[in-house]
Amino acid sequence: MSFRDIGSAERPLRIAIVGAGPAGIYAADALMKSEAEVSIDLYERMPAPFGLIRYGVAPDHPRIKGIITALHKVLDKDQVRLLGNIDYGTDITLSDLRRFYDAVIFSTGANADRALNIPGIELDGSYGAADFVSWYDGHPDVPRTWPLHAQKVAVLGVGNVALDVARVLAKTGDELLPTEIPPNVYEGLKANKALEVHVFGRRGPAQAKFTPLELRELDHSPTIEVIVDPEDIDYDEGSEAARRHSKQVDMVANTLEQWAIRDQGTRPHKLFLHFFESPAEIVGDDNGKVVGLRTERTQLDGTGNVKGTGVFKDWDIQAVYRAVGYLSQAAPDLPFDERTGTIPNEGGRVLAESAGVGRFLPGVYVTGWIKRGPVGLIGHTKGDANETVACLVADRPHLAPPAEPDPAAVVDFLTARGIAFTTWDGWYRLDAHERSLGEPEGRERVKVVERADMLRASLVGGGVR
Numbered sequence: 001m002s003f004r005d006i007g008s009a010e011r012p013l014r015i016a017i018v019g020a021g022p023a024g025i026y027a028a029d030a031l032m033k034s035e036a037e038v039s040i041d042l043y044e045r046m047p048a049p050f051g052l053i054r055y056g057v058a059p060d061h062p063r064i065k066g067i068i069t070a071l072h073k074v075l076d077k078d079q080v081r082l083l084g085n086i087d088y089g090t091d092i093t094l095s096d097l098r099r100f101y102d103a104v105i106f107s108t109g110a111n112a113d114r115a116l117n118i119p120g121i122e123l124d125g126s127y128g129a130a131d132f133v134s135w136y137d138g139h140p141d142v143p144r145t146w147p148l149h150a151q152k153v154a155v156l157g158v159g160n161v162a163l164d165v166a167r168v169l170a171k172t173g174d175e176l177l178p179t180e181i182p183p184n185v186y187e188g189l190k191a192n193k194a195l196e197v198h199v200f201g202r203r204g205p206a207q208a209k210f211t212p213l214e215l216r217e218l219d220h221s222p223t224i225e226v227i228v229d230p231e232d233i234d235y236d237e238g239s240e241a242a243r244r245h246s247k248q249v250d251m252v253a254n255t256l257e258q259w260a261i262r263d264q265g266t267r268p269h270k271l272f273l274h275f276f277e278s279p280a281e282i283v284g285d286d287n288g289k290v291v292g293l294r295t296e297r298t299q300l301d302g303t304g305n306v307k308g309t310g311v312f313k314d315w316d317i318q319a320v321y322r323a324v325g326y327l328s329q330a331a332p333d334l335p336f337d338e339r340t341g342t343i344p345n346e347g348g349r350v351l352a353e354s355a356g357v358g359r360f361l362p363g364v365y366v367t368g369w370i371k372r373g374p375v376g377l378i379g380h381t382k383g384d385a386n387e388t389v390a391c392l393v394a395d396r397p398h399l400a401p402p403a404e405p406d407p408a409a410v411v412d413f414l415t416a417r418g419i420a421f422t423t424w425d426g427w428y429r430l431d432a433h434e435r436s437l438g439e440p441e442g443r444e445r446v447k448v449v450e451r452a453d454m455l456r457a458s459l460v461g462g463g464v465r
């Protein structure tokens with residue numbers, strides 16, 4: 001990268017974006033397309049960019065992973081640098097960033113599981129979906145092995161993450177081998193003993209949060225028999241209204257109805273979709289291991305909501321995955337709303353926490369899941385970014401200029417701190433390395449898992465581009 005000659009009144013606006021997931025990258029894109037002349041540094045705690053596209057989207061969704069190709073074009077631009085392997089809060093603080101930038105946009109997303117408060121959550125064999133997803137997506141900061149000894153598994157939740165988890169648990173290791181899964185994940189999945197996967201939703205088919213495409217995809221695996229109990233197909237007035245109002249809801253309900261009335265096939269792995277069963281307790285044995293799940297039957301109350309019937313059922317289950325939503329985490333020096341899991345903001349402008357400092361934290365913005373909460377698809381983060389960037393650009397006259405706007409200054413600062421940061425050129429090297437690992441097996445890539453290996457592949461060659 002050629003450093004711009006900055007320091008004059010004409011200098012471009014210096015912007016730090018923290019979090020190189022889709023929201024952060026779309027924000028960089030929106031900034032470059034705005035009327036402002038900008039120079040952007042995109043900070044990322046992982047050695048590689050792309051956030052949950054790399055570490056959340058399921059490996060058997062190559063079409064979605066392909067969104068990375070479009071994001072590449074943004075990061076290829078001269079006005080943007082990637083500074084990876086840098087953790088905001090540990091390696092760099094808000095006051096550090098204020099020294100170097102006119103404004104900071106936080107797009108730190110979400111990476112943890114939302115809590116589910118039922119007895120037995122702490123048992124051995126009760127897992128958060130986010131941890132499992134991180135494992136099968138080769139995240140460097142989670143253990144390399146995953147216990148897959150259970151023959152009967154429960155997945156709690158009726159969103160797309162629950163579908164991902166259920167599908168990966170029900171597929172064979174060999175079905176997933178052509179994807180980018182790393183060797184430790186292939187070995188783990190090959191040893192998977194699951195024969196039955198039971199997905200539980202406390203409400204009905206018209207309240208499920210699945211998207212139609214992802215739901216229908218369950219049926220495409222030659223090893224998965226999807227089973228829906230006809231007793232679980234039920235609608236009230238609220239449900240019918242929801243179907244009329246949303247084509248997506250109607251399509252999901254239609255698919256589930258078709259599955260409920262068809263004859264059962266002979267595919268070896270059974271994937272049950274249960275509705276109107278509210279998880280009440282994860283049951284353990286004397287050794288603290290999961291041996292069952294207790295659910296309470298629910299029924300519709302007329303509005304599309306459900307109430308308990310007092311009828312409980314025990315399911316023979318040896319592992320439970322909670323897929324009831326992701327959760328963002330608070331970041332140092334920024335306000336955080338624990339209830340919504342967001343940084344409080346208006347249109348992307350971060351609200352000041354204490355009275356007397358003005359309504360907004362000057363020069364601080366948010367976008368993506370940390371702005372709006374952990375729901376919605378990658379494409380939705382584009383709209384978030386556009387709104388946030390419009391606010392930032394409008395605020396330009398009021399932004400306090402940083403003490404050291406020269407792009408070289410922050411690089412000197414990071415180097416002096418001894419931070420081994422990765423760069424966009426480094427991503428190209430890691431990308432090429434992962435592709436070369438896949439080539440002998442005819443696979444597009446094999447993911448590198450170890451952080452040290454990622455750094456080794458990225459950092460060879462150095463440079464700050």
Ligand SMILES: Cc1cc2nc3c(=O)[nH]c(=O)nc-3n(C[C@H](O)[C@H](O)[C@H](O)COP(=O)(O)OP(=O)(O)OC[C@H]3O[C@@H](n4cnc5c(N)ncnc54)[C@H](O)[C@@H]3O)c2cc1C
Binds near residue numbers: 049108368
């Ligand atoms: C399991 C799962 C599967 C999904 N599958 C699909 C799908 O198939 N299709 C689809 O359209 N959407 C899918 N989504 C949704 C999609 O991933 C999100 O809409 C999108 O990733 C949100 O973007 P984001 O940039 O806000 O957050 P993220 O993607 O989470 O990116 C945030 C980035 O910030 C970084 N970061 C966090 N904290 C710090 C810090 N302190 N310092 C520096 N960097 C930091 C993170 O490492 C990460 O790279 C899925 C989501 C999940 C959880």
